[in-house]
Amino acid sequence: MFHLSNSKHLLGSLAALAFLGAEVMAAPQVTRLTPPSELFTSGNAAPVIARFLPDQRFDLQATIVPDAPDKSITKAVFYMNGVEIKLPVSVKTCATGCLPKIEKNAAIVSLRALSNTKPGLHVFTVEATQSDGQSIKASGNFEIVPWQLGGQKVKNIIIMLGDGMGAAQRTAARIVAQGYAQGKANSPLAMDTFPVSGQIKTASLNSLVTDSAPGMSAYVLGNKNNNNEEGVFPDDTIDPFDNPRIEYLSEYLSRTQGKALGLVTTADVFDATPAANAVHTSNRGAGTGIVDQYLDDRKLTGLSVLMGGGRKWFLPSTVPGSARSHGNDYAFSITESHTADIVKRWGASPGQLDKDRDLIADFQLAGFKYASDLTSLSSVDLKTTDKLLGLFAYSNMNVALDKIDGRRNIAKGIKGRVVDDFGFPDQPMLEEMTHKALGVLQKNKKGFVLMVEGASIDKQAHNMDTERWILDMIEFDRAIKVAQDFAEKDGQTLVIVTADHECSGVALIGGSTVTDARLQELVKEGGVSNLRDKVVGVYEKAGFPKYKIASDGYPSTTDIDYRLLVGYGANSDRHEDWRTNPLPMQDAQQPFAKATPLSAYPADPVVRDAEGKFMITGQVPGNSGVHTATDIPISAMGPGAWSFTGVMDNTDVFFHLAQAAVKGVVKPNFMTSSKK
Numbered sequence: 001m002f003h004l005s006n007s008k009h010l011l012g013s014l015a016a017l018a019f020l021g022a023e024v025m026a027a028p029q030v031t032r033l034t035p036p037s038e039l040f041t042s043g044n045a046a047p048v049i050a051r052f053l054p055d056q057r058f059d060l061q062a063t064i065v066p067d068a069p070d071k072s073i074t075k076a077v078f079y080m081n082g083v084e085i086k087l088p089v090s091v092k093t094c095a096t097g098c099l100p101k102i103e104k105n106a107a108i109v110s111l112r113a114l115s116n117t118k119p120g121l122h123v124f125t126v127e128a129t130q131s132d133g134q135s136i137k138a139s140g141n142f143e144i145v146p147w148q149l150g151g152q153k154v155k156n157i158i159i160m161l162g163d164g165m166g167a168a169q170r171t172a173a174r175i176v177a178q179g180y181a182q183g184k185a186n187s188p189l190a191m192d193t194f195p196v197s198g199q200i201k202t203a204s205l206n207s208l209v210t211d212s213a214p215g216m217s218a219y220v221l222g223n224k225n226n227n228n229e230e231g232v233f234p235d236d237t238i239d240p241f242d243n244p245r246i247e248y249l250s251e252y253l254s255r256t257q258g259k260a261l262g263l264v265t266t267a268d269v270f271d272a273t274p275a276a277n278a279v280h281t282s283n284r285g286a287g288t289g290i291v292d293q294y295l296d297d298r299k300l301t302g303l304s305v306l307m308g309g310g311r312k313w314f315l316p317s318t319v320p321g322s323a324r325s326h327g328n329d330y331a332f333s334i335t336e337s338h339t340a341d342i343v344k345r346w347g348a349s350p351g352q353l354d355k356d357r358d359l360i361a362d363f364q365l366a367g368f369k370y371a372s373d374l375t376s377l378s379s380v381d382l383k384t385t386d387k388l389l390g391l392f393a394y395s396n397m398n399v400a401l402d403k404i405d406g407r408r409n410i411a412k413g414i415k416g417r418v419v420d421d422f423g424f425p426d427q428p429m430l431e432e433m434t435h436k437a438l439g440v441l442q443k444n445k446k447g448f449v450l451m452v453e454g455a456s457i458d459k460q461a462h463n464m465d466t467e468r469w470i471l472d473m474i475e476f477d478r479a480i481k482v483a484q485d486f487a488e489k490d491g492q493t494l495v496i497v498t499a500d501h502e503c504s505g506v507a508l509i510g511g512s513t514v515t516d517a518r519l520q521e522l523v524k525e526g527g528v529s530n531l532r533d534k535v536v537g538v539y540e541k542a543g544f545p546k547y548k549i550a551s552d553g554y555p556s557t558t559d560i561d562y563r564l565l566v567g568y569g570a571n572s573d574r575h576e577d578w579r580t581n582p583l584p585m586q587d588a589q590q591p592f593a594k595a596t597p598l599s600a601y602p603a604d605p606v607v608r609d610a611e612g613k614f615m616i617t618g619q620v621p622g623n624s625g626v627h628t629a630t631d632i633p634i635s636a637m638g639p640g641a642w643s644f645t646g647v648m649d650n651t652d653v654f655f656h657l658a659q660a661a662v663k664g665v666v667k668p669n670f671m672t673s674s675k676k
Helices: 009-021 166-177 212-221 249-257 285-297 337-346 358-366 373-376 400-411 418-422 428-439 456-462 465-490 516-525 650-662
Strands: 030-033 057-067 072-080 092-093 107-114 120-129 135-144 156-162 196-201 260-268 303-310 369-370 389-392 448-454 493-498 504-513 564-568 632-637 647-648
Touching: 030 120, 030 135, 030 249, 057 120, 072 092, 072 107, 072 448, 092 337, 092 647, 107 120, 107 135, 107 337, 107 428, 107 456, 120 493, 156 212, 156 650, 166 465, 166 504, 212 249, 212 448, 212 650, 249 260, 249 448, 260 428, 260 456, 285 303, 285 358, 303 400, 303 428, 303 448, 358 369, 358 389, 369 373, 369 493, 400 418, 400 465, 428 448, 428 465, 448 465, 456 465, 465 564, 493 650, 647 650
Parallel strands: 156 448, 156 493, 196 647, 260 303, 260 448, 303 389, 369 389
Antiparallel strands: 030 057, 057 107, 072 120, 092 107, 120 135, 196 632, 493 632, 504 564
């Protein structure tokens, strides 16, 4: 009988026995142990990968493979620090429902919704028995991060998340929105005025370069997720909703303090960033199940406000524009212990395959006031509303540049702009959504967690559509000002401004050396010698671009003389003419993207601006800029802000937020964390 920690140790021991001439018996193997740890993966006790709050819930899981096709796993037990955990262990056999690489007689064993209140390092062990009596053990570790002695408790937490927003994106917004005079910014952005700043490391569990799902969830889980996954650790099943769970900040604070949750985004509400605050799935694209989980599990998360795009997921499948499908929905079997324990132990809804569900009506039945446009949002009576759903587009909302253009032209009686093509001419700006969300959430006397996302900073940086992401940066900063004003008046609110990752390697090259009229002439002449050599100003030739800001807070035009020029270090091939693109690129998430008039929009960055004949060769394949591994800034204000200095891992943010809310603010330099 072998008691080995992992397959690496198993192979080494077998080799030693063979060398000694002993009869070698095969043995079952533990191929995956969750939570992830270096103790299991490499045999090293450090660094500690998984960390949790005292009493934060999480799942234990192991994949165990018998040593022969005719063997099976008959029993599994989990131990904590050598003591058996007296909680139910479910067993899923992999005859069906597992990844193709997993043997059909393998077993996935799970212990759901465990928690531990004792601070410090803990070793957990799985012991599995095979049908012939052989057994195998494997161990991993995790840490319960201790509370610090605190002072004032934070009542409310606001996370302002600029998706894809690196330092260059922040600087570009300041240049355009505020301007410079002889080397000094005329005024700061709202985010510039936050008293504390730091730097965030953004890697996910399985990559240096994160996507938005683990990039966001790290802040509200305290743990790393794989790319494309949110609120879960990876597993070996096909079902995207049955992975081992980790309790979100919203769930933890709703369970222990009764706090409410608000999610506001300019993206589709099913998108990775909002969902990575409340939804547990290994597939960030499983839209029907994601939006259903928002409502079905609202008692776990405290969800009270949900606003953004994404109406297509809420409409019955028979309605034109609906994207609801059984293929991306969830339904837990209550007879199979592997999923039944999610319902029993976590208190989660079992869900059902219901592509014809009218989810808007179900939200309304649950007490949510529904707003479909700015007009109806503005009319929401805060005196009588404590739950709010706002869906302002079929999928992602239009970006700030196009919304502002629409408003200006509607005021002049002009139609046919981008917002009209999309069919949603009356969309709110992010600051308007943020203001209304705060009005609803503050009615909860026990406090709230609010996440506000400027989503298309990332989406337009992917498209390398410079002016569109810059104006979305300005829109995001205006929403930050709303949150800042609320926090300053309230005195019990902690606000952080950060990003999930940087997008496209944005670089501010400098300023154009020509007027816009001359630039248009050079576009007609075309080529590198005209659009690069005669336009791009570097060093002292970069100058100080001067944008005129209209009364609505946005540039009167972005096609100015001597404009700001932006390059990309993680770009795909593209044509560039430096001028504002009249139309955004096609958005494949829109249900009518292939129909007129949206089908006439440019399909990729190569077909856009081609008349200038200035092709910039990309560093990455495909037709989109990509995320980078670059550290990103974080800024903070309010009680507890001083915890967010220095260089920290994205998971550290979670523990600082929870500390401020549960035990109170600690003095500067007194917050400790485990070795990274």
